[in-house]
Amino acid sequence: MASSSLARVAGRSGPDAPIDLVQLAANTLGNRDLEVQVLHLFKSQSSSTLERLNRESDAGIRRDLVHTLKGSARAVGAERVAIVCEALEGRMRDRADADTDGLADAVEEVNAYIRDLLDS
DSSP, X not given: OOOOTTGGGOSSOSTTSSSOXXXXXXXXXXXXXXXXXXXXXXXXXHHHHHHHHHHOOOHHHXXXXXXXXXXXXXXXXXXXXXXXXXXXXXXXXXXTTOOOHHHHHHHHHHHHHHHHHHXX
């Protein structure tokens, strides 16, 4: 697997980092410009998804939003966000108005990490 060109500027890397930079590099074929674009897109999309999730009342749309966010998280290597989304999807099948606070925390951790990465 390719090592991430962003890894050299990351303050936190390895298994405890909010984003698996090796996975990100593999998904972007080690193209640093593409890594940066994908991270910007994830940060923007994840924030807008959370806002929409908080406003949306339709249970099906809420589940779709969480499912889409899960896929995006996996694409950038944000496995904790993906795991939280997967658990939330299960809770949403049982209860349409399931609490999403854990998701907001996980997304904020990743987005703060992305800001740190891109500001380096």
